[in-house]
Amino acid sequence: MSADRAMADPSLAAAFEDALDAGTLLLRRCTACGLMLPPDRALCPSCWSKALEWREAKGTGTVYSAVEFHRAFGDIPIPYIVVQVELDEGPRVIGWAEGKLAGGTRVRARLADYRDTKRLLFEPLNFERG
Amino acid sequence: MAQSATKRRAIAKISGLGFSAFSRKWEATAPALAADAAIAAVADAGLAKADIDGLFVNRSSAAPPDLLTLRLQDDLGMGELRLLNLFASEAVSALQMLHYASLAVAAGTVDHVLCVFADTPIMPAQSGGEAYSDTLGLMRIPGWEDRHGLFGAVGSYGLAMQRYIDRTGATPEQFGAVAVATREWAIRNPLAMLKTPMTIDDYLASRLIAAPIRMFDCAFPINGGAAIVVSAADSDAGGDTGSAYVRGLGQGHCPYSPFGGHDNETETMGRLAAREAYRMAGIGPADIAHAQIYDAFTYTTLRGLEDYGFCGRGEAAAFAAEGHIAPGGRLPTNTGGGQLSGYYLQGMTQLSEAVLQVTGRAEGRQQRNNDWVLVTNQGGRMDYHAAAILSEHAE
Numbered sequence A: 001m002s003a004d005r006a007m008a009d010p011s012l013a014a015a016f017e018d019a020l021d022a023g024t025l026l027l028r029r030c031t032a033c034g035l036m037l038p039p040d041r042a043l044c045p046s047c048w049s050k051a052l053e054w055r056e057a058k059g060t061g062t063v064y065s066a067v068e069f070h071r072a073f074g075d076i077p078i079p080y081i082v083v084q085v086e087l088d089e090g091p092r093v094i095g096w097a098e099g100k101l102a103g104g105t106r107v108r109a110r111l112a113d114y115r116d117t118k119r120l121l122f123e124p125l126n127f128e129r130g
Numbered sequence B: 001m002a003q004s005a006t007k008r009r010a011i012a013k014i015s016g017l018g019f020s021a022f023s024r025k026w027e028a029t030a031p032a033l034a035a036d037a038a039i040a041a042v043a044d045a046g047l048a049k050a051d052i053d054g055l056f057v058n059r060s061s062a063a064p065p066d067l068l069t070l071r072l073q074d075d076l077g078m079g080e081l082r083l084l085n086l087f088a089s090e091a092v093s094a095l096q097m098l099h100y101a102s103l104a105v106a107a108g109t110v111d112h113v114l115c116v117f118a119d120t121p122i123m124p125a126q127s128g129g130e131a132y133s134d135t136l137g138l139m140r141i142p143g144w145e146d147r148h149g150l151f152g153a154v155g156s157y158g159l160a161m162q163r164y165i166d167r168t169g170a171t172p173e174q175f176g177a178v179a180v181a182t183r184e185w186a187i188r189n190p191l192a193m194l195k196t197p198m199t200i201d202d203y204l205a206s207r208l209i210a211a212p213i214r215m216f217d218c219a220f221p222i223n224g225g226a227a228i229v230v231s232a233a234d235s236d237a238g239g240d241t242g243s244a245y246v247r248g249l250g251q252g253h254c255p256y257s258p259f260g261g262h263d264n265e266t267e268t269m270g271r272l273a274a275r276e277a278y279r280m281a282g283i284g285p286a287d288i289a290h291a292q293i294y295d296a297f298t299y300t301t302l303r304g305l306e307d308y309g310f311c312g313r314g315e316a317a318a319f320a321a322e323g324h325i326a327p328g329g330r331l332p333t334n335t336g337g338g339q340l341s342g343y344y345l346q347g348m349t350q351l352s353e354a355v356l357q358v359t360g361r362a363e364g365r366q367q368r369n370n371d372w373v374l375v376t377n378q379g380g381r382m383d384y385h386a387a388a389i390l391s392e393h394a395e
Helices: A010-021 B030-044 B072-076 B090-106 B144-148 B152-168 B172-186 B200-205 B270-281 B298-307 B316-321 B338-342 B347-358
Strands: A026-030 A052-056 A060-069 A080-087 A092-097 A106-114 A117-124 B012-019 B054-059 B083-087 B112-119 B208-211 B224-231 B244-253 B290-292 B373-379 B384-391
Touching (some): A080 B152, B012 B090, B030 B072, B030 B224, B054 B072, B090 B112, B090 B244, B172 B298, B270 B298, B270 B373, B270 B384, B290 B347
Antiparallel strands (some): A026 A052, A080 A092, A106 A117, B012 B244
């Protein structure tokens, strides 16, 4: 189910993860047509250009959907919430939320430490961390 | 029966159908189940092994690559095949096999194509749920979904279902109506695995897995196999048990697009598969007597009702809640209990039930009208779609 969806170019994943560790969320941008793409892309699926560059995402977006896990599949304590956010640049990304976020909520991404890596934590745009 | 000039006669027919035994525990390998189903299908077609000159094998895309291979040809001792292929195009493979086999027999390339699916999601050390707990990689960054806890088909389909709810206002009771109607059909099907009566309250009390998805929103994985024989429409194959004529075929594909512009959750390329299948048959949704719609989740039944033109956008939930898909309803849907309560054999679930109905072997759930029967398959995360329109009439 997922095997054929593995990223084609491991160096892209490595660059993405390195930037994430340094606190930056990267996207790809096609220099030929300007389309903003998810970080795994080596080829623009719109115009077939391979001239892609890294762009830092603003980190703001809108909740596209969310799911609340009540059954544990891994070792993450349940219940927990996973969100799908459409970034303002266009790409939709999967992230984590610490509370329920309704579809349409404006959110900002924060890079939160998670084990030996980081994950995307989305918070409401008007949320002030106390 | 009078037919308008726009209606096209059958391109091919399904002359045989066979099953292996079904089980919820590991009892046999996938090749063994595939062989049982294949032998039953050839016998059902009134044919002998030597009559079969094409073999299509469908392995589950969720299974390891070596679970079921072209070695099935060796197992079955088929020495002189003129057409051979392995399909692993997610869960649309069953109708893709039918599609390409129909084209091949219509062109005279081969006479009889045996199309076989078998899977063993339940292994000695793996439950059915675990088989489908692998992540559907929406981000394509290795480990990304695991890191964020988005596990299994229930995770990515949970996101899709929530999006649909946000856009349409569909309620838990309406999804429950799909589960309850499908169970009512299963109770009438000797092949079905889940036959305990279910109420809306039972549905609402079923365990939340990945909210909004509950246990009773999900298909019931089994170990088993199913096979069909596809023959030329005018061939003598079919034996005493009859044939289901292939009147329409269509596919529609649009891969999951993670960069916006395409709201796959509320309209899929099922719309394109529908248009092509209806156009080929020369009919429309209003002509369909009953529908076998891919129901890995209750949500995908609703998705199919809309994409295949039985309801407007966002109207399928109310349509189901009004009883239209249940026994006695105006669009009997998944009349064998579907994948939710019948048996989950990916695309073969819907195709096999349609063949049983069209050939008059559906026992206590038999539908009287089999002029036009819709079968749909869906694969990936609503990415891949295929449809067939079957009939008891060749023209």
